[in-house]
Amino acid sequence: xxxxxxxxxxxxxxxxxxxxxxxxxxxxxxxxxxxxxxxxxxxxxxxxxxxxxxxxxxxxxxxxxxxxxxxxxxxxxxxxxxxxxxxxxxxxxxxxxxxxxxxxxxxxxxxxxxxxxxxxxxxxxxxxxxxxxxxxxxxxxxxxxxxxxxxxxxxxxxxxxxxxxxxxxxxxxxxxxxxxxxxxxxxxxxxxxxxxxxxxxxxxxxxxxxxxxxxxxxxxxxxxxxxxxxxxxxxxxxxxxxxxxxxxxxxxxxxxxxxxxxxxxxxxxxxxxx
Amino acid sequence: xxxxxxxxxxxxxxxxxxxxxxxxxxxxxxxxxxxxxxxxxxxxxxxxxxxxxxxxxxxxxxxxxxxxxxxxxxxxxxxxxxxxxxxxxxxxxxxxxxxxxxxxxxxxxxxxxxxxxxxxxxxxxxxxxxxxxxxxxxxxxxxxxxxxxxxxxxxxxxxxxxxxxxxxxxxxxxxxxxxxxxxxxxxxxxxxxxxxxxxxxxxxxxxxxxxxxxxxxxxxxxxxxxxxxxxxxxxxxxxxxxxxxxxxxxxxxxxxxxxxxxxxxxxxxxxxxxxxxxxxxxxxxxxxxxxxxxxxxxxxxxxxxxxxxxxxxxxxxxxxxxxxxxxxxxxxxxxxxxxxxxxxxxxxxxxxxxxxxxxxxxxxxxxxxxxxxxxxxxxxxxxxxxxxxxxx
Numbered sequence: 218x219x220x221x222x223x224x225x226x227x228x229x230x231x232x233x234x235x236x237x238x239x240x241x242x243x244x245x246x247x248x249x250x251x252x253x254x255x256x257x258x259x260x261x262x263x264x265x266x267x268x269x270x271x272x273x274x275x276x277x278x279x280x281x282x283x284x285x286x287x288x289x290x291x292x293x294x295x296x297x298x299x300x301x302x303x304x305x306x307x308x309x310x311x312x313x314x315x316x317x318x319x320x321x322x323x324x325x326x327x328x329x330x331x332x333x334x335x336x337x338x339x340x341x342x343x344x345x346x347x348x349x350x351x352x353x354x355x356x357x358x359x360x361x362x363x364x365x366x367x368x369x370x371x372x373x374x375x376x377x378x379x380x381x382x383x384x385x386x387x388x389x390x391x392x393x394x395x396x397x398x399x400x401x402x403x404x405x406x407x408x409x410x411x412x413x414x415x416x417x418x419x420x421x422x423x424x425x426x427x428x429x430x431x432x433x434x435x436x437x438x439x440x441x442x443x444x445x446x447x448x449x450x451x452x453x454x455x456x457x458x459x460x461x462x463x464x465x466x467x468x469x470x471x472x473x474x475x476x477x478x479x480x481x482x483x484x485x486x487x488x489x490x491x
Numbered sequence: 492x493x494x495x496x497x498x499x500x501x502x503x504x505x506x507x508x509x510x511x512x513x514x515x516x517x518x519x520x521x522x523x524x525x526x527x528x529x530x531x532x533x534x535x536x537x538x539x540x541x542x543x544x545x546x547x548x549x550x551x552x553x554x555x556x557x558x559x560x561x562x563x564x565x566x567x568x569x570x571x572x573x574x575x576x577x578x579x580x581x582x583x584x585x586x587x588x589x590x591x592x593x594x595x596x597x598x599x600x601x602x603x604x605x606x607x608x609x610x611x612x613x614x615x616x617x618x619x620x621x622x623x624x625x626x627x628x629x630x631x632x633x634x635x636x637x638x639x640x641x642x643x644x645x646x647x648x649x650x651x652x653x654x655x656x657x658x659x660x661x662x663x664x665x666x667x668x669x670x671x672x673x674x675x676x677x678x679x680x681x682x683x684x685x686x687x688x689x690x691x692x693x694x695x696x697x698x699x700x701x702x703x704x705x706x707x708x709x710x711x712x713x714x715x716x717x718x719x720x721x722x723x724x725x726x727x728x729x730x731x732x733x734x735x736x737x738x739x740x741x742x743x744x745x746x747x748x749x750x751x752x753x754x755x756x757x758x759x760x761x762x763x764x765x766x767x768x769x770x771x772x773x774x775x776x777x778x779x780x781x782x783x784x785x786x787x788x789x790x791x792x793x794x795x796x797x798x799x800x801x802x803x804x805x806x807x808x809x810x811x812x813x814x815x816x817x818x819x820x821x822x823x824x825x826x827x828x829x830x831x832x833x834x835x836x837x838x839x840x841x842x843x844x845x846x847x848x849x850x851x852x853x854x855x856x857x858x859x860x861x862x863x864x865x866x867x868x869x870x871x872x873x874x875x876x877x878x879x880x881x882x883x
Contacts, residue, residue, distance in 0.1 A: 219668065220668060220670070271745075305627060306628075311600075315604055315607040319604070325688050330689030330690075331689075332745075333685065333689070334651045334872055335650070336872040339740070339874070340873055343742040343872075343873055344742055344743065344745070349739050351738040353657060353738075354648065354649055354650050354872075356627070356649055357645065358630075360646075361646075364646035367644055368646070371664045374664075375667060391615070392614055392616045393622070396621075397622045397623070424670070425670060427642070476644075480642065480644060
């Protein structure tokens with residue numbers, strides 16, 4: 218593979234029936250069937266009170282999984298570059314702005330406008346942790362997780378610095394839900410390092426692969442979980458998380474992850490030292 | 492970093508379509524801003540609307556992408572032989588080895604804003620509304636990759652007003668890592684109601700024409716624009732070089748820059764380190780220069796901290812307006828025009844220079860051979876990007 222390996226040191230997960238990384242293990246392993254239970258988004262404790270009041274659902278989702286990943290990794294978030302990736306940010310905020318703008322006297326809220334930028338989650342996160350490290354915010358529609366993962370792998374290859382990858386998607390209310398149906402909130406975060414540490418969980422290598430050369434994209438087995446994989450852009454991460462949850466005692470696990478119609482990602486998960 | 496060849500580039504803004512019209516306007520010191528309304532938005536102000544966007548007709552194979560943002564993208568792609576240059580790169584490297592990385596802040600959101608005015612009796616959007624190829628943030632990169640028949644990695648960077656500066660970094664890294672051999676970068680942002688009313692709600696929109704570096708500056712004038720550059724691993728005839736890029740975050744406030752420009756300083760320094768240049772090697776700085784009181788004050792301090800106060804600099808937003816997510820790319824292309832023509836464009840609309848600002852701010856055009864320039868782009872969320880570009 219062209220790109221240097223990355224080492225997964227922490228994971229955050231929040232989605233329907235996936236309440237956290239540890240509490241989702243049995244479901245991801247296939248030991249218990251997936252149950253679709255709507256997510257509850259926690260308030261972000263790390264934000265200063267003024268920003269906490271302004272923090273909408275996208276901030277709460279992205280920060281919840283980012284917090285879980287850094288706590289799991291045991292790292293200082295100030296030391297991490299960040300890659301945020303989402304298909305559409307906060308759908309309810311977009312809907313509210315469009316409703317107001319269609320009214321005769323369209324006076325929109327400055328907070329709603331500020332929160333409408335695609336990099337809102339990144340901005341709030343860097344304020345919360347006081348970090349001036351580089352950050353980007355990406356979108357590739359249904360391939361948004363893949364875009365984030367390939368950008369993270371490229372940054373790691375070039376800079377050899379630890380980073381936080383956060384992929385998150387939120388539903389639109391009607392009428393946008395009908396043209397872009399996303400069933401619920403789903404967020405996935407990973408702390409990735411350029412070299413193995415005492416806390417590392419697994420080695421991950423990634424490379425783009427033209428769809429014409431790739432095996433079919435890996436599925437989740439469980440039909441309800443697989444509906445999340447195909448129904449939420451961040452769900453493209455689920456086969457990777459399943460591979461981690463099932464353990465890596467044997468040979469490395471190779472899988473194909475969704476990215477673009479013409480381009481997939483080949484990922485290889487390996488136990489440390491293999 | 493290894494310098495990256497820029498083998499073709501183009502831009503379309505309120506100054507005109509393509510490089511020749513842009514250069515003529517810059518030489519004449521003409522602004523593209525006009526005091527007029529966009530659609531029926533009842534806001535007093537100046538906007539930088541691109542002529543002819545409404546009249547653009549997309550080819551049949553691209554019809555599903557039809558919206559103002561992609562019409563503007565198409566108008567820009569048609570200039571300066573850009574599509575022919577990409578076709579050559581595609582033939583040379585293979586479609587799968589050419590990436591597409593574009594910046595935008597609002598993409599085709601106007602399409603949705605207008606659709607909300609025409610909801611059906613049951614509340615649904617009008618028939619024929621298409622989300623993915625218009626409203627979705629990725630739509631402009633999907634459109635460009637489809638139009639240019641490219642099959643490499645692609646995504647949109649959407650970090651507000653630094654978006655289309657940052658994409659140069661994504662492309663350069665993927666090329667250096669060996670994933671691709673060439674890339675189309677740039678950005679497109681078109682006028683929409685969210686940004687006009689949004690900046691107005693934050694009291695950052697000037698009712699007067701924007702006046703970067705003026706003592707009486709009251710905020711920005713919003714423009715629209717599109718720019719594209721072709722980066723290639725090798726070239727016999729580069730039109731310029733990407734020498735360095737620096738990226739940072741303020742970690743300070745969502746919509747106000749760090750008062751001392753701490754993040755901006757880090758971005759400029761990183762860009763110089765990447766280019767292997769010293770501050771004195773930079774001949775001209777294209778400032779972010781939005782004409783909000785806070786941006787220009789913070790940027791003045793930040794640039795002075797890195798370069799001192801003698802390097803000639805200006806903001807071209809008095810000419811183009813602030814093209815938001817397209818600004819980084821638009822101003823990189825203006826930087827390339829500056830390098831190619833030995834032209835440092837004067838910053839327009841200054842009536843009374845702000846005595847608090849110390850930089851060597853050019854108010855009229857200066858001509859001199861230029862070897863390297865730096866372009867700043869900062870945005871909401873505290874995002875900062877600086878590019879260093881070199882002459883061919």
